[in-house]
Amino acid sequence: MDRSERLEKKSMPKRTLARSRMLKRAASFQRVYRLGKSYAGRHLVLYVFRVRAGERKLKGEVGFAAGKKLGCAVRRVRVKRLLRECYRLHQEELVEHLALVLVGRKAAVTARRQEVEKCYLSLCRRAGILKGTRP
Secondary structure (H helix, E strand, C coil), rough: CCHHHHHHHHCCCCCCCCHHCCCCHHHHHHHHHHCCCEEECCEEEEEECCCCCCCCCCCCCCEEECCHHHHHHHHHHHHHHHHHHHHHHHHHCCCCCHHHHEECCCCCCCCCCCHHHHHHHHHHHHHHEEEECCC
8 A cells, every 4th residue: 555545535524423322231132122213124124213303312323233033143144244234334325313223134244245235225215314414
């Protein structure tokens, strides 16, 4: 890597997913499941809970789930990793004050990242949570 590539890489925005922004407690997941709206696609189900502006709980947090029906732990971890990557790449495009849960489906086990990403973006458009779209 030469100097110009390093400078270009430094100027690019860093798209990381902080652990502090991830849902961890079962109660948080249940709240999004119960109070949020679900959108189902071939590879995943997207649960969207719109948090009120003044509320501190669940503000801008996201959770990832893969049930045991998907197979062994290796497969479930792969599906969750795919979902995390799709969210990480497009987190800047989402409106604020949302709590999301992405649940992997059986089709995601054998799917490529591009397929899951395409499904994720179509569900986000349908939910109206991308900047510039309406619900």
